[in-house]
Amino acid sequence: MTWLSFGVFGVAVFIVGLWGLGRWRWSAKAQVLLERLEATRARAAVKRFDPGELDGLPEPVARHLRAAIPPGTPIIRAVDVTHQGSFNTSETGERWRPFTSRQHVVTRRPGFVWDARVSMAPGLAVHVHDAYVGGEGILEPALLGLFSLARLRDRGEMARGELMRFVAEAAWYPTALLPSQGLQWERIDANSARATLVDGAIRVCLSFHFGADGLLDRVRAESRGRMVGDQCIPTPWEGRMSNYQRRDGLLIPLDGEVAWLTPAGRLPYWRGTITELSYER
Template identity: 30%
Template sequence: MTVVLAPPHLTEEARYDWDLLQRQTVGASTFDPAAANLLPEPARRWVIRAIAPGTPLLRAVVLSMHGTIRLGSWRRFHATQVLLPMEGFAWCASAYLGILPVHGFDRYRAGAGEMRWRLLDTFPMMSAAGPDITRSAVGRLACEFVLAPAAALDPRVGWKALDERHAVATLPIGSDDYDVILSIAPNGRLESVTMHRWGNPDKGAYREHPFGVVCEGETSFDGFTIPEGIRGGWWPWTTRWADGEFIRFTIDDALFR
């Protein structure tokens, strides 16, 4: 399978991450639904719905998406992302301030997170790295494992049921473990993903805040069924959600590798 070329506007380091994270899964077994029987019931329902029998359990995915993101006000964007659960991601996007393009990326791999955004590819709008950015990026990586459902069967992931509709996945990333709560409908459809994520959405000191994504609809690619639409932000299911929600997008394509 050919490599998906890195989008423009990446630095040399981000381009390296892009290529590394999308490497083809070696020796992928095919999905036997009986393998999900070891999971708690809510997670079992989701995995059975999310992976068709006989599908190769490919770990990495390259996603194409479009939507709106809050940059002061809501602005349209399109993006491409490579994702390898528990290892890293690189998300490259183009948005617009009026008619002026803003290009940039968010990324995490090997214990380092970074954001870098430029207006007209020249004028810096946001550049950030360091421990706080890295810790926040790890939270994003933890939540997004549901976009590559084969990760649910990775023996490194711990599972426990909270009740009939909720399960906790514990994902090891770097030297720490991260708990992610999945809300799963009786038919196995993924409804939402929540966790406590490091950030400063209130512009104060960095600390943990409730973070979540709402999953809307479903779409299928290469034997995997994932959410078609996602709305994400801080303080889900509280009166602060209107202020905390910052991204809404639709997945247009997914290539599993």
Template identity: 30%
Template sequence: MHCSADDLPAAVRDLGMRLGVPPGGSEEAIVTLTQAGHMKRQLGSPSWMAFTARQTIAPTTCAFEWRARFGPLGSISVCDALADGQARLDVMALGFIPLARTAPTAALLRGERMRYLAELAWAPDAILANADLRWRGDGPDRLVVRTGDGPAAAEITMTLDGDGRIASTFAADRPRAAVEPTLPTPWRGRFSDYRLHLGRWLPFAGEVAWVIDGREEVYWRGALTSWSMAA
């Protein structure tokens, strides 16, 4: 179902326009992007792993698929995905040896929905085209976006920069685990290096952190290496 831009709060319509999105967004244009960066082996560790990744993001429904490769010759692969209301997180060695497969729980679904919302800066057409998103203003430079219902409902707050683009995202209680105890924890993302690319203003750099016991720990840093939209 298409969500008319006229049905959205004015601040949301304005955000989409500032990012270069036409009225209503491009409903059929799937985003495909690639990234390179580093991710911590585990929280609290000084050790980082290099990765490369390819991701697709849907504009009209809360869906994405992130496939990344880590380690020597990309021997460790990760699939982090959300589609049709189902979440998935798998880790494989050499492409066929399962190392981890996360149980499909409400906590995992909630966390993956939060990820989709937090990455709208990389799929700006979804801001206007995704009818599953519910928006409200929270002051002159903040927007709150929510999706889903019940225990898997997800919500994040966006803070805008001086140019009115998405500078950071925040969730007060993203689950750190898919099963009990799920450890709801403050979770923050930051975007930078905005560039005009194929008609859209996109952040070409980002980082993600957990806030544990009042201390922020960045565990993911990455940069876009390509970005495109196609039906």
């Protein structure tokens, strides 16, 4: 029994050490990404929101921005967001696992680093970096933060998909939706408009759809790269948002769901809630 106890203790120490090493290594990699992101910052041409900037915008866009941004609000330069929720780890069905994440966003030049921890089983987690930095799309999941499951980086289709994410999530940092911040708007109908953003060689377009209350409730891309196995398949994609509340004077959605719109039907893969948020003006 004594030798058995020593064996169990040794295994426990090894597991705890592995877990700690993984968290340390993953944090160090996140810091490298964050430093790269900070190095891409550009000076904002406009310092405060002037409601006159909304003149000529499609009416549903102008209506949303009037509600979301008080006149004179300083332009958001960066934002830190903390989420919790569930992530669907199945490519075809539903296998939801809890996650927590931290995200740092820089609005000019557009970019972000999402640092997540998805719990697969008690004591067993997959750490994920999903990022858009300097025109490069980055996706890396790693078991325990040590054993990489994929390392995907490019300045093509993946980068397009990550820049789409930046635009879709701009409801959290709504001054990024203003024309002065680089976004171009085109009317679709009375309740929707098309947004276009260009960053270097990358150009993305998404449709924004507004609810009966005048607030943004859905963003859609007709084609975004979806990883299925080791293949990137262009697939329609949408994000839904709800539970609008005031944070630091801005009206933003705290709840969201993201889904692929596959030939077999709608496949949600992310459901989350903002638990903390802080702006840099």
